[in-house]
Amino acid sequence: MEISSDDFSCLELTIAMPGFSSSPSPQSYGERMEEEYETQNPRKKLRLTKEQSRVLEESFRQNHSLNPKQKEGLAEQLKLKPRQVEVWFQNRRARSKLKQTELECEYLKKWFGSLSEQNRRLKKEVEELRGMNVRPPNISQQQPAATLTMCPRCERVATTFLDKGPATTTSTTPTKIIQPSAAC
DNA sequence: CTAGTTAAGTAGATTACGTCA
DNA sequence: CATGACGTAATCTACTTAACT
Numbered sequence: 001m002e003i004s005s006d007d008f009s010c011l012e013l014t015i016a017m018p019g020f021s022s023s024p025s026p027q028s029y030g031e032r033m034e035e036e037y038e039t040q041n042p043r044k045k046l047r048l049t050k051e052q053s054r055v056l057e058e059s060f061r062q063n064h065s066l067n068p069k070q071k072e073g074l075a076e077q078l079k080l081k082p083r084q085v086e087v088w089f090q091n092r093r094a095r096s097k098l099k100q101t102e103l104e105c106e107y108l109k110k111w112f113g114s115l116s117e118q119n120r121r122l123k124k125e126v127e128e129l130r131g132m133n134v135r136p137p138n139i140s141q142q143q144p145a146a147t148l149t150m151c152p153r154c155e156r157v158a159t160t161f162l163d164k165g166p167a168t169t170t171s172t173t174p175t176k177i178i179q180p181s182a183a184c
Numbered sequence: 185c186t187a188g189t190t191a192a193g194t195a196g197a198t199t200a201c202g203t204c205a
Numbered sequence: 206c207a208t209g210a211c212g213t214a215a216t217c218t219a220c221t222t223a224a225c226t
Contacts, residue, residue, distance in 0.1 A: 044224075045190085045191060045223080045224040045225060046190095047190090047224095047225080048190095048191085065216090065217085068215085083192090084191080084192085087191065087192060088190095090216095090217075090218080091190065091191070091192085093218085094218080094220095095189095095190085
């Protein structure tokens, strides 16, 4: 997929290439751009066009990293330097990881809330039983307070949420807890 | 002016490959 | 020939910087 000159026009107010050195001819497009920006627009930052971003996103969706051939091809297609494509993928991976971490953090917060609520309920239950002076059932007959079903870190967080969800606070039956394993 | 976003720089680790004794 | 040590280049992650919105 080729991009039009219109798509690329916004680059005229962009590009920062600190540290890029000039190269002998024949120059690539990127090298020519570099030279132009160094002389005309120093200290300007590259802004990718919507079309460039779209193509990069599409490529990232298919694969989160590129082999050298793919990188070269994408760079040529988008009229960017291979290094710029490489940097975009590095940053994109980092953003992806950050988002995933934030999702996991949210999940763990909810899980913690669910456990706290369960703990509160169980403590209350113990108090009530003590008040009735009833012996706790034989340990071998005891229902587990929590049932280990699946490690959330092995599952997709969103799916785990929707399908299994944190425990509700109104349930009187032992709560099904999804407990992360140390192994992963 | 401030905060968020993002392209690019940097440091350090890892891996693959070629060379040489 | 096989092997281990070494140097180098490429690539990655993690963190940071700085331009821009």
